[in-house]
Structure formats: C-alpha cells, structure tokens
Amino acid sequence: MVRTSPPSTWMQGLDLPSQLFGDAGGSDYELYEEDDEFVLTIDMPGFETDEIDLAWDDGILNVAAEHSDESRGRKKTxxxxxxxxxxxxxxEIAAEYTNGVLEVRLPTADSTTQGKEIPLEG
Structure with a gap:
C-alpha cells in the first residue's frame, strides 16, 4: 500500500502550474475555420492600431503589440x-482591429498536390 501524505497547509488551494505560468492566454483568442479560411480573433483591449505588428513567416503568424503609458509609468505588451x-x-491575409478586438482572416491556398503516389515494384 502506498501512503500519501496530505499537502502542507501553505500549499493548500494553490494550483501551482497556473500560479507559476499563468493561464497561458488560452481564453484571449478564438480560432476557427470557415469557408476555406481560418479566422483568428484576439481580445487586445488598450492598444492602438499602430502599436500592433503582424508578421507571416512560413506557416506561423506572429502577433506583437506594445503600449506605453508614460503618464502612469506603465507598459503593456x-x-x-x-x-x-x-x-x-x-x-490574401487580411486583418482588422476594432473595439479592442483583432480579427485576422487567413485564406487557405488551393493545393492541387495532395501528396505523391508511390509506385510499387515487385
């Protein structure tokens, strides 16, 4: 029989992974596919359009933003x-930022090649 001891009182109620690493941002965006395109919406309140940078590189969309509020000494990234x-x-990638929500539409390309047939010898 393996006996486990109860956690000490200072550890009770802590969800250590989420406390250490946060929620990993899982709830700030939505991604779905419709009508031959991906639609990505990201909640990004507090940024201006010119503070948001989007870049596409070999199958990866990079979204970065930075806002500085010098009067309050704060920086949001x-x-x-x-x-x-x-x-x-x-x-054909298109993006729009309205009321704190970034929407990026990424149309899928017509790919005529669905792989390659391999001849079988023998």
Missing amino acids: YHRRFRFPKVIDDE
Missing part, C-alpha cells in the same frame, strides 16, 4: 505565435 496546419495564401 502582447506577444503570441500561431502555427497553421494548412497552406495559407499569404497574399
């Missing part, structure tokens, strides 16, 4: 990377 499992038509 956001940074997240999103990897997409399908080929994206990077010429």
Whole structure:
C-alpha cells in the first residue's frame, strides 16, 4: 500500500502550474475555420492600431503589440505565435482591429498536390 501524505497547509488551494505560468492566454483568442479560411480573433483591449505588428513567416503568424503609458509609468505588451496546419495564401491575409478586438482572416491556398503516389515494384 502506498501512503500519501496530505499537502502542507501553505500549499493548500494553490494550483501551482497556473500560479507559476499563468493561464497561458488560452481564453484571449478564438480560432476557427470557415469557408476555406481560418479566422483568428484576439481580445487586445488598450492598444492602438499602430502599436500592433503582424508578421507571416512560413506557416506561423506572429502577433506583437506594445503600449506605453508614460503618464502612469506603465507598459503593456502582447506577444503570441500561431502555427497553421494548412497552406495559407499569404497574399490574401487580411486583418482588422476594432473595439479592442483583432480579427485576422487567413485564406487557405488551393493545393492541387495532395501528396505523391508511390509506385510499387515487385
């Protein structure tokens, strides 16, 4: 029989991973696929349009933002990377920032190649 001791009182009620690492931001965005495109919406209140940088690089969307409030001595930053499992038509990516919500539309590219047939000898 393996006996476990109860956690000490100073550890009770702590969810250590979320306390140490935070929620990992899982609730600040929504990503779904509709009509041959991915739609990504991110809650980013408090930023101005010119403070948000979007970059596309080989299947990864990088979203970064920085806002400085010098009168209060505060700085707010956001940074997240999103990897997409399908080929994206990077010429048609569109983004809009309205009322604190960033929406990025990433159309999937027409991929005629779905793999390669391998001949079998024998």
